[in-house]
Amino acid sequence: MNITLTFPDGSTRQYNQGVTGLHIAESISHNLARNALGIFVDGVPYDLSTPIRADAHVRIVTFDDDEGKQIFWHSSAHLMAEALEALYPGVKFGIGPAIEQGFYYDVDLPNGVKLSLEDLPNIEAKMKELAQRDVPFQRVEIAWRDAVAYFQQKGDEYKLELLEGLQGQTITFYTQGGFTDLCRGTHVPSTGFLKFPKLLSVAGAYWRGDEKRKMLTRIYGIAFPKKQMLEEFLKQREEAEKRDHRKLGKELELFMITPAIGGGLPVWLPNGTVIRRKLEAFLREEQLKRGYQEVITPHIGNLYLYKTSGHYPYYADSQFPPITLTDETGREEQYLLKPMNCPHHHQIYASKPRSYRDLPVRLAEFGTVYRYEQSGELNGLSRVRGFTQDDAHIYCTEDQLKDEITSTIELTQHVFKTFGMQVTTRLSFRDDNTAKYGGDIALWERAQREIQEVADEIGLEYFIGKGEAAFYGPKIDFIVRDAIGRKWQLGTVQVDYVMPERFQLEYTGADNAKHRPVIIHRAPFGSMERFLSIIIEHYAGNFPFWLAPVQVSVLPITDAQISYATMIAQRLGNAGYRVKLDDRAEKVNRKIAESEQKKIPFALIVGKKEVEQATVSVREHGVGDKGMLRVEEVLELFARLNNV
Numbered sequence: 001m002n003i004t005l006t007f008p009d010g011s012t013r014q015y016n017q018g019v020t021g022l023h024i025a026e027s028i029s030h031n032l033a034r035n036a037l038g039i040f041v042d043g044v045p046y047d048l049s050t051p052i053r054a055d056a057h058v059r060i061v062t063f064d065d066d067e068g069k070q071i072f073w074h075s076s077a078h079l080m081a082e083a084l085e086a087l088y089p090g091v092k093f094g095i096g097p098a099i100e101q102g103f104y105y106d107v108d109l110p111n112g113v114k115l116s117l118e119d120l121p122n123i124e125a126k127m128k129e130l131a132q133r134d135v136p137f138q139r140v141e142i143a144w145r146d147a148v149a150y151f152q153q154k155g156d157e158y159k160l161e162l163l164e165g166l167q168g169q170t171i172t173f174y175t176q177g178g179f180t181d182l183c184r185g186t187h188v189p190s191t192g193f194l195k196f197p198k199l200l201s202v203a204g205a206y207w208r209g210d211e212k213r214k215m216l217t218r219i220y221g222i223a224f225p226k227k228q229m230l231e232e233f234l235k236q237r238e239e240a241e242k243r244d245h246r247k248l249g250k251e252l253e254l255f256m257i258t259p260a261i262g263g264g265l266p267v268w269l270p271n272g273t274v275i276r277r278k279l280e281a282f283l284r285e286e287q288l289k290r291g292y293q294e295v296i297t298p299h300i301g302n303l304y305l306y307k308t309s310g311h312y313p314y315y316a317d318s319q320f321p322p323i324t325l326t327d328e329t330g331r332e333e334q335y336l337l338k339p340m341n342c343p344h345h346h347q348i349y350a351s352k353p354r355s356y357r358d359l360p361v362r363l364a365e366f367g368t369v370y371r372y373e374q375s376g377e378l379n380g381l382s383r384v385r386g387f388t389q390d391d392a393h394i395y396c397t398e399d400q401l402k403d404e405i406t407s408t409i410e411l412t413q414h415v416f417k418t419f420g421m422q423v424t425t426r427l428s429f430r431d432d433n434t435a436k437y438g439g440d441i442a443l444w445e446r447a448q449r450e451i452q453e454v455a456d457e458i459g460l461e462y463f464i465g466k467g468e469a470a471f472y473g474p475k476i477d478f479i480v481r482d483a484i485g486r487k488w489q490l491g492t493v494q495v496d497y498v499m500p501e502r503f504q505l506e507y508t509g510a511d512n513a514k515h516r517p518v519i520i521h522r523a524p525f526g527s528m529e530r531f532l533s534i535i536i537e538h539y540a541g542n543f544p545f546w547l548a549p550v551q552v553s554v555l556p557i558t559d560a561q562i563s564y565a566t567m568i569a570q571r572l573g574n575a576g577y578r579v580k581l582d583d584r585a586e587k588v589n590r591k592i593a594e595s596e597q598k599k600i601p602f603a604l605i606v607g608k609k610e611v612e613q614a615t616v617s618v619r620e621h622g623v624g625d626k627g628m629l630r631v632e633e634v635l636e637l638f639a640r641l642n643n644v
Helices: 021-028 030-035 066-087 117-132 144-154 157-164 227-243 245-251 270-289 303-309 311-318 342-349 401-418 441-457 498-502 528-539 559-574 588-597 608-613 631-641
Strands: 002-006 012-016 038-041 044-046 056-061 102-108 138-142 171-176 179-182 196-206 215-224 300-302 323-326 332-337 361-370 386-396 422-429 462-466 475-481 487-496 518-523 552-556 579-581 602-606 615-620 624-630
Touching: 012 021, 021 030, 021 038, 021 056, 038 066, 056 066, 066 102, 066 117, 066 171, 066 179, 066 196, 066 215, 117 196, 117 215, 138 144, 144 157, 144 171, 144 179, 157 179, 196 227, 215 227, 227 245, 227 528, 245 528, 270 361, 270 386, 270 401, 270 528, 300 303, 303 311, 303 332, 303 342, 303 498, 342 361, 342 386, 342 518, 386 401, 386 528, 401 441, 401 475, 401 487, 401 518, 422 441, 441 475, 441 487, 487 498, 487 528, 498 518, 552 559, 552 588, 559 579, 559 602, 559 608, 559 631, 588 602, 602 608, 608 615, 608 624, 615 631, 624 631
Parallel strands: 002 056, 422 462, 552 579, 552 602
Antiparallel strands: 002 012, 038 044, 038 056, 102 215, 138 171, 171 179, 196 215, 300 332, 323 332, 361 386, 386 518, 422 475, 475 487, 487 518, 602 615, 615 624
C-alpha cells in the first residue's frame, strides 16, 4: 500500500507504507542521506528509523537547520552521559537537554567526586572514543512499571521522580551501546555522527531549579559534525570572551552588580547611564514621530490585575511571591512586583470612554519589570531579575491593524539597521498544545493570518516558528546577528485579541455600538539590560561616536597648554559633546594609551605647536593619527558623526 508524502516545497512523492525517514532521504540524494539527522512528520520530530504509515507533510532536517542542531546536541548530551557513567560508576542523571548553543546534563556524582575544568578533557576523550564505535541510538517503548523497575534497580531517584509525572503516557528509553536513558527523543541515527565534542564549563544547579533541593553538577558542552565547525566555534568563543559584556562593563565602568543590593539587580554607573539614556532618547524621538504618547506606571500592582491578565497563573513560577498586607481596617491586600507593563497600560486605556475617532491609541513606556530567575541562571545584564522594557501598546480597530503592524515592523527594522545588525524574522505561531494559550482559537487563527499577510505584503523575509507564540497571541520576533555572527532574539511585535476580552476594553464605533480594540504589543529593544549586553559585545566596547559615554579626551602635553586645552574642552562641552580633560602631570603617551584603553572615540592632543597655530592634533581610537585640524573643523567632523 502506498502513501503520499508532501515536502516543504509543496511537491509530493509516493512511498510504500512504513517507509522511514532515512529511506526518504536516500531517495532524494546520497548527500542528504549522509547528513540527515531527523524527520518532522506533520510538524512532529521523529528518528530517521521511525516507519511512516500514513499520508503526511514531511521535512528532513540536517545540522544546517536549528531543529537539526537541537537533535544533534541532545544526542551529544546522551553521549556525554555514557562517558560519565563509564568514568564515574554510580553517577545519577537528572535532565540533559539541548540548549540554544550546545547542551548540558545535570548529574549527581558519587560521594567524594567533584568535577572541575581540569576534568573535562578526560570526559571529552571518552566521548570521542565512544563516538568512534558508531553504535545506533535505539528507541524502545516500555511499560511505565517496567521503566520504574529499571531505575529502581539502578538506584536513580532523579529518573524515578521524572517518571512520577509520566504515568499514563508513552514511556520511551533510548539506548546507545551499554547506556540507557529515559528520553522522548529525537536522536541522530548513531554515535558516529558525534565525532567532534567540546565540553565547555562546569556549574552548580539545583535539581528542578528548586533552591531547597540538592545541588547537582551541570556540565555544559557542544558538538559538531565537522572538525572545521568546531574550530570556527572555538575561535568565535575566544573572540566572545574578549567581548564579554561583564568584563567590559567593569573595565569601562558601565554597570555593577553587588550582593549587597541583590543578584540580578544591576546598578548603572555614570558611563553606562549615558549609553542607556542615549538609547532611550533615540527611541523616544522615533516614537514621537510615529504618534506615541509616553506614560509612567508603578513598579507594583494589585495581584488581581495580573490574575485578570493571566500573567500570574501562567508565569507564577518565574515571579517574586506576592506581597500580602493588612490595612488599618483589617482588610488583606495582595500586591505583586510588576512582571509586565501591559496590564497597567490596559488600565490607562480603560480610564475613559474611547471612540473609533480616538484610535489608534499608542502608549509607550520604559517600564521596569521583575522576574525571579534562579540564581544559577543569572548572567550579567543578559539574565537579570529586574529589567526595563521599551514597551508600547497600540489599541486599534481591526481595520487599522495591518497599517499599525507595518509601522511597528518598520520601526523595529530601523532600530537594528542603526546598529548595523543583520536581522532574521520569525513569525511565532501557536502549536496544538491548547493548555499553553489563552483566548478563542478563531481569534488566534485570525491574528496569525493577518500577521502573515502583512509580512507577505511588505516583502518581509521570514520563517514560521510553531509553538513560539506568547500565551495571549502570535508575534513577530526579530533575531539579529552581532559582529561575530552570534544570533540574539531581540525585538518583538505581538497581536493580541485576548487581553481586550479579559479586561473588557471597548470603543464606540461609527455604528454607535461597542467594539473590542485589537492590541499590538511592541518592544524593539526588548529588555534594555539585555540589549546593552548585546551591543557592548557587538561593538566590543568601541561604541559609535554618538553613543560613547565619553566622546573625546583633550590631552595637553605640558602644563603650559592646560589653559588652551581647557578652552577647547569647554567649547566642545558647550556644543553638547561629552568631553574629558586630562590635565594630570603624566607623559602624553601615557594619556593617549589610557584614552585608547577606555575606548574614547577621539583624543585631541595639544602641544606648543597646536597652541601657536590654534589647532589640535586628532587621534581616532583604533585608527591613529588623523592630523592637525582647526577647532571649527573638529566641530564639523563631530557634528557629522553625532547624527544617528
